[in-house]
Amino acid sequence: MSLHHAADGYNTAATADTYARGRPDYPPVLDAWLRDTLGLDVGRYVLDLGAGTGKFTPRLLATGARVIAVEPVAAMRAKLHASLPHVQALDGRADALPLPDASLDAVVCAQSFHWFATPQALAEIRRVLKPGGRLGLVWNLRDASVPWVARLDALVNRYEGDTPRYYSGAWRAVFPHPGFGPLQGREFSNGHTGDAQTVIVDRVRSTSFIAALPATERERVDAQVSELIAGEPLLAGKAQVTVPYLTAAFCAVKTETP
Template structure:
């Protein structure tokens, strides 16, 4: 199996619980996109590639399609298997997908494609997709037009190092990709509502390069997050907060 980035291997392994708690879900309207754009439903097979703890896997299963999840980090895969025992969860990577040729109607990568946006992964995705099948790429993107959300980003950014990030846009360099049609974007608003410890602290602490920090540095990050929660008028003293996102869903077809 191809080695994964150190930040992902260490961070996601050590903070799988925080990832499951703190990562946002997805807007209900994404179900319409899965069915209409990706063609998911009964008698279809979809691969959830880089499935993590199963946050998006659940949405795929709700379409009635047969779902296969591939996740390289054992701790995250264990979370998924525990939460979704009916889903086949396999060890594997984007560059070495443990499926046969033309075995899926769709491949979906939620919060993951930026980690493996390379020619080898695209070739593997093309291999396991049937002609006419769809590739779907989904990200929940923080709405940094909200000032306290921008403050959270400012706390995180100094630690990111060379970790692949959606916002950098490097993942787009593999497109247009051989064997695939043009990419289309569908954008949806989403708000993650819950206790600040869950939707802010657990969310940030589950970021790969934060989760892989030494314990003392993690505590400094926690303290900085708590200072934002305690000091911002939109957050201070609230038992429940609303974290704004934009869900970006990209799709393209595997050409015949």
């Protein structure tokens, strides 16, 4: 399974830096979900699959579990290693994990599962999970019920082409899947607060298919985003703004028989 061409936009150090800076953190309430729903604790082993720059990795580390990261994009993996040198960060893909059978208590895909939502990847995830192991899927999603966020989304979405995304819902087609119980979901409120350059402009720049555009197109998107900010009373001239997010979290348990 090869990476979608839009992921090429991530394979520079500059884009990895923008990603780490522009992406929101995850809400603290998710800590209880990791503990109570995914069963993460001291003595457990968890895989951060599609770990990117390690944005979610500290949440996993905070549970006390032993964390292994797998990320196929070299520049993103280098950023993760620089930020979290004590975390084992491996090159690998969801359909060919460099890990033994039944070696993990949980696999977590934060902001990544839509890239590899295939039966082959789920079968491979099941292979590395222990009996009763948990698969966790997590996404931060801009809250498009807010009018200016909906306008920002419309601006960004015109460039998406066939890029895999959470919003398309295509990732759901692989469920139900043999060897996993039903997918159970939760939703939490979240927000990303900071200067508009970081939480809006850099966030847009960190979108895979935007990062993969030619330089002139990227500059045009920057100008459109800046125009939106300047024309929105809730954003214009503010030293700090908050982008509203929803965090969606799903869990499926490995069953005894496939």
